[in-house]
Amino acid sequence: MESRIAAVADLANAAGVDDEAILRIANRLQHHCVLELLYQEVLLDVLPHDGREKLVVQHDLEIARHVVGYLVRAERGQVSVEPLPWSQDLSRAGADEADVRIHQDLSAFAGMLRAVFGPDSVSGLAQVADTLASGDRGTGVPWGELFAERARRNADLAGLALRFGSDKWGARWYARQYDRFFRPYRDRPVRILEIGIGGFQEADRGGASLEMWKRYFPRALVFGIDIEDKRFLETQRLRTFRGNQADPEFLSKVLEETGELDIVIDDGSHFNSDQIKSFEFLFPRLAADGLYVIEDMETSYWPGFGGSSTEFSSPSTGVGYLKDMVDGMNYEAMTSDATYRRRPTDRTVVGIHFFHSMAIVEKGINEDGGLGAMIPDEVKRQGPRYLMPDYPVPPEFESAQDAANAATTPPKKPATNGTKTVTRPLPTAADEPGVGATSSK
Structure with missing residues (x-):
């Protein structure tokens, strides 16, 4: 079978289409492999909460008037599938150990696949629970309650952060902002990359946030980058890479494996230069409606991380770099003589959201035209006085406007009348007809 993570991606994409599409993928991957992927997702987090270490499911598929049986064994978080010998007797010799027996035609099988890998995967768990309960042979497992509890736990991002020990809740309070921005992506087959896995050099630590994202996004492929080897975390929807977040060659190889990313979260070294280099490489390659997050931006003010507590708008800090983008988002509104230096992100950043120690950048098409682009420079x-000379303006603005007009308007030559010299200054808002001209005799 092709790589597990690619196979899950194919199932998730096909599940959003129709039964025919997902059955084509299932035939290509082979049914026993698909059953393994299916039950790995179905039983994720269920058995430990029921106190069971092992569950055996006999899953029969009716294909072209024949019944093909499989024995699915789930034990200690691992799932294995073996074909059963063909027999007219659906009880099947060797399947007596099955705790649950399920018999499906291909239409029902496609429905189960779509319930798990499709766009309604959160609510689809109820359908899966009913299927397992209908085939239960007296295990006493409260399938409905277990799957309802699983759906409830996984819907609460703050609860997931606490459950897996992620610092995105409590120490950081990021979870509420993440839930606000990420919720629209939950039922999509998104690809998420988090820079920084955690655990430092300890071989069996880290990955709390990756586990959290895997459950919050039930159709997502989750990837992590770290300078240490964290392959012990890998499962069928989670993969890790070892390397430097500021190395474009390494990032390029990562993208070859992940494909186009929808969400990037930088919780890596927190060095300002690394944050900027990672953003400049990954953001242009992000999906058209993607999100890019930078955490722990307090280091923008810490000299030990390349920050500064005196140069608050320095483009060499993460915060200062993003501040520049605010002007870039409004490039169409600038006057023709603007001194702003254009950057590639001007046309692709449509929103920048600053929070305490964190920023979220939205990608999109920033070429609206709109009023700012249509208004003439004059x-x-x-x-407003360009069109309505008597339009009231604040006094402080009036003096500044007079200075600006004087700087951009050529001075008039004095009018001469015999021995008299008459000077007529530009009118101001306080001028009335016939008032404001002075003469020297």
Whole structure:
């Protein structure tokens, strides 16, 4: 079978189409392999909460008037599948150990696959619970309650953070912002990359956030980058890479494996230069409607991480770098003589959200045109008085506007009349007809 993570991605994508599409994928991958992937997801977190270490399911598929049986064994978080010998007797010799027996035609099988890997996978767990309960042979497992509890636990991001020990709740309070921005992506087959897995050099530690994301996004492929080897965390929807987040060659190889990413979360070294380098490489390659998150941005003010507590807008810090993008988002509104230096993100950043120690950047098409692009330079410089000379403006603005007009308007030559010299200054808002001209005799 092709790589497990690629197989799950194919199932998730096909499950969002129709039964025919997902059955084509199932035939290509072979049914026993698909059953393994299916039950790995179905029984995720269920058995430990029921206190059972082992469960055996006999799953029969009716294919072209024949019945093909499989024995699915789930034990200590691992799932294995073996074909049963063909027999007219559906009880099947060798299947007496089965705790649950399920018999499905291909239409029902496709429905179960779509319930687990499809866009309604959160609510689809209830359908799976009913299927298992209908084939239960007296195990006493409260399938409905277990799957309802699983759905409830996985819907609460703060609870998931606490459950797996992620610092995104409690020490950081990031979970409520993540839930606000990530919830629209929950039922999509997204690809998520988190930079920084945690656990430092300890071989069996880290990955709390990756486990959290895997459950919060039931159709997602989750990837992690760390400078240490964290392969012990890998499962069929989770993969890790070892390397430097600021190395474009390494990041390029990662993207070859992950494909286009929908969400990137930088919780890596927290060095400002690394944050900027990772953003400049990954953001242009992010999905068109993707999200890019940078955590722990307090290091923008810490000299030991390349930050500064005196140069608050320095583009060499993470916060200062993003501050520059605020102007870039509004490039279409600038006057033609603007001194702003254009950057590639001007046309692709549609939102920047700052929170305590964290920022979320939204990707999209920032070429709306709109009012800012259509207004002539003269109006932008002179304001409403360009069209309505008597338009009331604040006094402090009026003096500043007079100075700006004087700087951009060529001075008039004095008018001469015999021995008299008459100077007529530009009118101001306080001027009335016939008032404000002075003469020297």
